[in-house]
Amino acid sequence: MRFQQTIGSPVSCSGVGLHSGQPVTLTLRPAPPNTGIVFVYRNGSEETLLPAAVSNKVPTELCTAISVNGRQVKTIEHLLSALVGMEVDNVYAEVDAGEVPVLDGSASPFVRLIRAAGVIPQTRRQSYVKITQPIEVVDGARRVRIEPSSTPKITYSIHYDHPLIQTQSYTYACSASAFEQDIATARTFGFLHEVEALWARGLGKGGTLDNTVILSKDGVVNESGLRFQNEFVRHKVLDLIGDIALLGFPFIGHIVAERSGHAMHTRLVEQILAQRDKWALITGEHAVAASESRSPLGLLRPAPSLAI
Numbered sequence: 001m002r003f004q005q006t007i008g009s010p011v012s013c014s015g016v017g018l019h020s021g022q023p024v025t026l027t028l029r030p031a032p033p034n035t036g037i038v039f040v041y042r043n044g045s046e047e048t049l050l051p052a053a054v055s056n057k058v059p060t061e062l063c064t065a066i067s068v069n070g071r072q073v074k075t076i077e078h079l080l081s082a083l084v085g086m087e088v089d090n091v092y093a094e095v096d097a098g099e100v101p102v103l104d105g106s107a108s109p110f111v112r113l114i115r116a117a118g119v120i121p122q123t124r125r126q127s128y129v130k131i132t133q134p135i136e137v138v139d140g141a142r143r144v145r146i147e148p149s150s151t152p153k154i155t156y157s158i159h160y161d162h163p164l165i166q167t168q169s170y171t172y173a174c175s176a177s178a179f180e181q182d183i184a185t186a187r188t189f190g191f192l193h194e195v196e197a198l199w200a201r202g203l204g205k206g207g208t209l210d211n212t213v214i215l216s217k218d219g220v221v222n223e224s225g226l227r228f229q230n231e232f233v234r235h236k237v238l239d240l241i242g243d244i245a246l247l248g249f250p251f252i253g254h255i256v257a258e259r260s261g262h263a264m265h266t267r268l269v270e271q272i273l274a275q276r277d278k279w280a281l282i283t284g285e286h287a288v289a290a291s292e293s294r295s296p297l298g299l300l301r302p303a304p305s306l307a308i
Contacts, residue, residue: 001125001126001127001128001282001283001284002087002121002125002126003121003122003123003124003125003126004033004034004089004090004121004122004123004124004125004126005087005088005089005090005119005120005121005122005126006030006031006032006033006035006088006089006090006091006119006120006122007028007029007030007088007091007114007117007118007119007120008030008117008118008119008120009030009117009118010027010028010029010030010117011027011028011113011114011116011117012025012026012027012028013025013026013101013103013109013113014026014101015101015102015103016101016102016206017074017075017097017098017099017100017101017102017205017206018063018075018099018102018105018188018204018206018207018211018212019062019063019074019075019099019202019203019204019205019206020074020097020098020099020205020206021205021206022097022098022099022206023097024095024096024097024099024100024101025095025096025097025101026079026093026094026095026100026101027093027094027095028091028092028093028094028113028114028117029091029092029094030090030091030092030120031090031091031092032090032122033090033122033123033124034090034124035090035091035092036051036052036053036089036090036248037051037052037080037083037088037089037090037091037093037245038050038051038052038091038092038093039051039052039066039073039076039092039093039094039095040092040093040094040095041071041073041095041096041098042094042095042096043096047094048068048069048071049068050066050067050068050071050073051066051068052066052076052080052245052246052248053066053246053248054246054247054266054269054270054273056068057246057266058072059263060074060262061201061203062198062203062204062262063075063076063077063262064076064077064080064242064243064246064262064265064266066246071098072098073095073098073099073100074098074099074100075099075100075102076100076242077238077239077242077243077262078100078102078105078106078107078110078188078238078239078242079093079100079107079110079242080241080242080243080245080246081107081179081183081184081238081239081241081242081245082107082110082111082113082114082184082242083110083114083245084241084242084244084245084250085107085111085174085176085179085180085183085184085238085241086111086114086119086176086179086180087119087176088114088119089122089126090122102188102206102207102211103211104187104210104211105187105188105210105211105212105213106184106185106186106187106188106235106238107179107183107184107185107238107242108184108185110184111179111180111184124284125283125284126249126250126284127249127281127282127283127284128249128250128251128252128281128282129247129249129250129251129252129253129272129279129280129281129282130251130252130253130279130280130281130282131146131147131148131149131251131252131253131254131272131278131279132148132278132279132280133148133275133277133278133279134146134147134148134278135147135268135271135272135275135278135279136271137264137267137268137271139264141258141259142258142259142260142261142264143257143258143259143260143264144240144255144256144257144258144260144264144265144267144268145255145256145257145268146251146253146254146255146256146268146272147253147254147256148253148254149252149253149254150252151173151174151252152173152174152250152251152252152253152254153171153172153173153174153254153255154171154172154174154237154240154241154254154255154256154257155169155170155171155172155254155255155256155257156169156170156171156172156233156236156237156240156256156257156258156260157169157233157257157258157259158232158233158236158258158259159258159259160232162191162215163218163219164215164219164220164226164232165215165232168230168232168233169233170230170233170234170237172237174241174250179241182234183234183237183238183241184238185227185228186227186228186231186232186234186235186237186238187211187212187213187227187231187235188211188212188213188235189212189213189214189215189231189232189235190204190207190212190213190214190215191214191215192214192215192216192217192221193217195207195214209221209222209223213226213231213232236257236260239261239262239265240255240257240260240265243262243265243266243269244265244268244269246266246269247269247272247273249281252282253279255268
């Protein structure tokens, strides 16, 4: 088992929220062992700590959001994906608005931030949730399942009635190098005919061709084209990695998703926590059967205290 990791120094970036269109500055700061990923909503001298835990998830459209004491931070999934993908376990993610900046619509700018800060080992071993029996969430033709596997991996399939997408499938073997090379640069995408409807619902106000792949009936509107022929399904893998981060620990298992999305991803996290007889917590010392553990998984980490 590897040691837990944090970043080596504070790093910042600024941009706009994908859905709100509001300007926001994000600052990542190192955090002590066992902190996990904690968002910090800072408003002047006031701050609210929002641990990235499924217990703090709130219903939203087309993104993932958490809320604590009336403060909400949304569109957290790309940043979470970058942190988890690059094996950063403990970090404070400070924002001065209610949405993480979209930047280029992928996780790549966050990976560059992490690279600039450096990733450093800490003094505690990292724990893992090892799946011992399958757990599944089904909604009609949409489904997401996690099953036992000796290594963490994700297989994702999407189906869209568009000539550039149709059916795409991708299998990702989780590692920092594979994430950076194969997943991080895949951008969020949308359809031209849906843009006005999104605006009418107060969504996508910060979306541009610089941060979203837009598809017309015939092709890609963006002059730069696609980064991968199957960029669409790779981005769905990116989203899933970020959403599963709300579990609080890395997983050892195989996630298989078909036509899934943010809501189903987080429902899977909830089902994992609910079905405690189907996984074990692998610590630096030994495996602990979840059904024998006295505390809920989300409470195994100490309550975060900001040290900046």
